[in-house]
Amino acid sequence: xxxxxxxxxxxxxxxxxxxxxxxxxxxxxxxxxxxxxxxxxxxxxxxxxxxxxxxxxxxxxxxxxxxxxxxxxxxxxxxxxxxxxxxxxxxxxxxxxxxxxxxxxxxxxxxxxxxxxxxxxxxxxxxxxxxxxxxxxxxxxxxxxxxxxxxxxxxxxxxxxxxxxxxxxxxxxxxxxxxxxx
Numbered sequence: 001x002x003x004x005x006x007x008x009x010x011x012x013x014x015x016x017x018x019x020x021x022x023x024x025x026x027x028x029x030x031x032x033x034x035x036x037x038x039x040x041x042x043x044x045x046x047x048x049x050x051x052x053x054x055x056x057x058x059x060x061x062x063x064x065x066x067x068x069x070x071x072x073x074x075x076x077x078x079x080x081x082x083x084x085x086x087x088x089x090x091x092x093x094x095x096x097x098x099x100x101x102x103x104x105x106x107x108x109x110x111x112x113x114x115x116x117x118x119x120x121x122x123x124x125x126x127x128x129x130x131x132x133x134x135x136x137x138x139x140x141x142x143x144x145x146x147x148x149x150x151x152x153x154x155x156x157x158x159x160x161x162x163x164x165x166x167x168x169x170x171x172x173x174x175x176x177x178x179x180x181x182x
Contacts, residue, residue, distance in 0.1 A: 023146070033120040041116045042086075045160050046071065048116055050079055051105065054089055055113055059102045062091075069160075088112060121160050 009017070034045060043051065046069070053068045054060055060068075066076040080103060083089050088109035094100040105113075128136060147153055 019146075030120065037117065037119075041112050043083075043112065043116070045119060045121075047079055047083060048113075048119060049160050050076065051083065051088060051109055051113060054103055055105045055110065059104045061094075061100055061102060065103065083109070119160065 037043065037045060037048065041048070049069050050065055050071075053065055057064070057068075062076055062080065063073055065080075066073040069076070071079075080089065080091060084091055086108075087106055089103055089105050091101050091103050094102050128139075131139075
């Protein structure tokens, strides 16, 4: 007969575990959505956001794309180079100012956009917007506190949901996906 005493976890531990489980579920949902997007259209979330912005604008400068999608110009330039190699867009010098590079979408790029599912953040924004203002503020406050607790305040990020680095090339396999942080 086993006489070792088993203790149940403290209420604080149960809450901590529940928070970690909720965070893990959010991360997994983003991972699964990202993988589905890559499998379906061969683009990461950030790449799709950039392609959507180019399509919306017609012809647009790299700097204007970077500002519109909240990424650095260097990051956007790298993403554009990879998408140009795939024939999704073209970059050309401006007729009026040869220093400026204008970007426009190709027919192949338009086809990709037509086939692309809605981004995860679009559904999130729609549902989040339907919440009462106090609830939105409460969620924001809790998330900001989690960022501080995880010592992640200095991490720069753009406002879209993706698990792969926005600077990585188009991921074609699971090997291209970074490991989960939790």
